[in-house]
Amino acid sequence: MTITVGIIDGGFTGVLHALHGAASFVPAPDGCVQRAPAVGRPLPHGETVAALVLDAAPATRLIDARIASHRHAPTPAMVAAAIAWCVEEGARIINLSLGLLEDRGVLRDACAQALARGIVLVAAAPARGTPVFPAAYPGVLAISGDARCAAGQWSSLQGETSGGADWGCSPAGTGRTPGGASMATARFSGIVAGVLADFPSMSLPGLVEHLAARAAWHGREHKRIAEIDS
Numbered sequence: 001m002t003i004t005v006g007i008i009d010g011g012f013t014g015v016l017h018a019l020h021g022a023a024s025f026v027p028a029p030d031g032c033v034q035r036a037p038a039v040g041r042p043l044p045h046g047e048t049v050a051a052l053v054l055d056a057a058p059a060t061r062l063i064d065a066r067i068a069s070h071r072h073a074p075t076p077a078m079v080a081a082a083i084a085w086c087v088e089e090g091a092r093i094i095n096l097s098l099g100l101l102e103d104r105g106v107l108r109d110a111c112a113q114a115l116a117r118g119i120v121l122v123a124a125a126p127a128r129g130t131p132v133f134p135a136a137y138p139g140v141l142a143i144s145g146d147a148r149c150a151a152g153q154w155s156s157l158q159g160e161t162s163g164g165a166d167w168g169c170s171p172a173g174t175g176r177t178p179g180g181a182s183m184a185t186a187r188f189s190g191i192v193a194g195v196l197a198d199f200p201s202m203s204l205p206g207l208v209e210h211l212a213a214r215a216a217w218h219g220r221e222h223k224r225i226a227e228i229d230s
Contacts, residue, residue: 001196001197001200002059002060002061002197003057003059003060003061003092003093003193003196003197003200004020004060004061004062004063004089004090004091004092004093005053005057005060005061005062005063005091005092005093005094005095005189005190005193006062006063006065006082006083006086006087006089006091006093006094006095007046007049007050007053007062007063007064007065007095008065008067008079008082008083008086008094008095008096008098009043009045009046009049009050009065009066009067009068009095009097009098010042010043010044010045010046010047010066010067010068010069011024011038011040011042011043011046011047011064011066011069012042012046012047012049012050012051012062012064013042013047014047014050014051015047015050015051015054015062018050018054018060018061018062019061019062019063019064020061020062020063020089020090021063021064021089022037022038022063022064022065022066023035023036023037023038023064023065023066023082023085024036024037024038024039024040024066024067024069025065025066025067025078025081025082025085026069026072026078027072027075027078032077033075033077033078033080033081035081035085038064038066040069040070041070042066043068043069043070045068045097045182046064046066046068048173048174048183048186049095049097049182049183049185049186050062050064050186051174052174052183052186052187052190053095053186053187053189053190053193054190055151055187055190056152056187056189056190056191056193056194057190057191057193057194057197059197060190060193060197063086063089063090063091065082065083065085065086066082067079067082068098074098074100076100076102076104076106076107076133077104077106077107079096079098079100079107079110079134080104080106080107080109080110081110083107083110083111083114083121084110084113084114086114086119087113087114087117087119091119092119092120092193092196093119093120093121093122093189093192093193093196094114094119094120094121094122095122095185095186095189096121096122096123096124096134096135096185097123097124097181097182097183097185097186098123098124098182099123099124099125099126099132099133099135099181100132100133100134101130101132101133102133103133103136104133107133107134108133108134108137111134111137111139111140112137112139115139115140115204118203118204120141120192120196120204120207121134121137121139121140121141122140122141122143122185122188122189122192123135123140123141123142123143123185124142124143124144124180124181124182124184124185125142125143125144125161125163125164125165125166125181126144126161126163126165126181127144127145127161127163127165127181128161128163129163130163131163131164132163135163135164135165136164139204141166141167141188141192141208142159142163142164142165142166142167143165143166143167143168143169143181143184143185143188144157144161144163144165144167144168144171144181144184145168145169145170145171145179145180145181145183145184146168146169146170146171146184146217146221147170147171147221148168148216148217148221149168149169149170149184149216149217150170150216151170151187152191153169153170153216153217154167154168154169154187154188154191154211154215154216155167155168155169155215155216155217155218155219155221156168156211156212156215156217156218156219157219157220157221158218158219158220161220165181167188167211167215168184168217168221169183169184169185169187169188169191170183170184170187171183171184191211192207192211195207195210195211
């Protein structure tokens, strides 16, 4: 089965063969969020995230939900709108290689509604420091960088990091792209896409059990823990 992953980030054009839909979410003059066509130059961060998802699951389809650009930074309301749109567009997994300090009801509700529909949310979490959102919300798979992990591997961190990460993956970027939890999150989304392609009816508890049983490492990495980069 082909899995669709929503990429909520700064956009991508380098992997258009996998593109399943695209839109930008921008602040409107009235303080609301407006959905607009995905135009303009994407950010390198989004390009790398999309490429890493496909590295782990080459047959995956991607949704480009742009919430960051050279003109504006993401807000909780923009991320929430992008989540809702990805759900409407058929995403099975939503990758959130980002972490916001603000716990806002609009974002919390968007995540809860997506989870209630069986969508898997994968979000970046810090290896050190305070928890961030949406990774800190119940049911969201929180990912941090774990330098122990080789390509295709992941670790079960069991919330032992100060940022509360559940899982770890290689934090390495590509080329000159900085590494960190954002890159680990993208890799983990690709791994999850591969699992769900083989087991499309798997529930979130079943997915968590499957991943825990096959983790290469258990417990936190005590050296070279990568910091969150977004």
